Amino acid sequence: MAADLTKVSLFQGLKVDDLRALGARTEVREVPADTLVIRQGDPADSLLAIVKGKVKVYLLDANGQEFVVDLRGAGGYVGEMMLDDKPRSAWVKTTEPSSFAVIPRNEFKSLLMANPELSLQVIKNLIRLARGSNVRTLEDVRTRDELQLYIEQLKVTKGKDMPSVKRWQKAKRWILVLLLAFAILQFYFMDVFVEMVSIGSGGGINR
Numbered sequence: 001m002a003a004d005l006t007k008v009s010l011f012q013g014l015k016v017d018d019l020r021a022l023g024a025r026t027e028v029r030e031v032p033a034d035t036l037v038i039r040q041g042d043p044a045d046s047l048l049a050i051v052k053g054k055v056k057v058y059l060l061d062a063n064g065q066e067f068v069v070d071l072r073g074a075g076g077y078v079g080e081m082m083l084d085d086k087p088r089s090a091w092v093k094t095t096e097p098s099s100f101a102v103i104p105r106n107e108f109k110s111l112l113m114a115n116p117e118l119s120l121q122v123i124k125n126l127i128r129l130a131r132g133s134n135v136r137t138l139e140d141v142r143t144r145d146e147l148q149l150y151i152e153q154l155k156v157t158k159g160k161d162m163p164s165v166k167r168w169q170k171a172k173r174w175i176l177v178l179l180l181a182f183a184i185l186q187f188y189f190m191d192v193f194v195e196m197v198s199i200g201s202g203g204g205i206n207r
Contacts, residue, residue, distance in 0.1 A: 005101060007075045008049045010122065018111075018118050025107035029100045037078070037100070038092035044082035046102050050074050053098025057090050071095070080126065083109070 005011050005019045005026075028051070031037060037048060037055065050072060057070040057078060069090060072078060078092045082105045112119040 005049060007051075008077055008101075009075055010049070010077050010080065010126070013121055013124075014118060018115060022103065022108075022111055023101070025103065025111065027102040027104075029102050031094055031098055031100070033094050033096045033098075035094045035098075036091065037094060037098075038088050038090070040088050040091050042088045044079060044084075044086060044088050044105065046104050047077060047079045047082055047108060048092075049077045049101040049103065051099040051101055054095045055092050055098060056095055057092050059090055 005023055006016075011019060011022070026049075029048075040059070052074050054071065054073045055076075055078060056068050057072065058066045058068045060066060079088070081089055112122065
């Protein structure tokens, strides 16, 4: 199990002996696709290191609609919020057959208490991962702000002032000009044709 835990981002940089000690306290769980592995509101009693497969982390709105928060694969983990002794804050479901190293909260805490260096390394990894999440959140906020600004601009901008509308109006004027020109030419050539027919018919009678 220690070899598997070396691939988990939370434990990067930990000594092999520490990982072996942690591996001895884990349980391997194999689950099929579309299996609920964490339920929001349940007691947070373990951390699940993803050895194989993929999961989605999501929330449910008042209507039961899923809002996917994150997708995680091998080397990732879920349930890290167990350290604050509060209930699970999200739902987690496998999207393909997966394998987890289940680390009980009490065992993990005992290991951290007995190994200050291990605790410091885990804290550093949690901070690093939290900063990465903050960067992604900031990017999402900026995207939402830009979208909101665009929506507000649409509200205050008259339809006729929008670039796409102006282009259509300009194109429409040219289309009307071309149709008018075509109608005039058609009328002109029709008169010429009628006159030629009349002349041709008159010439036949004179002969």
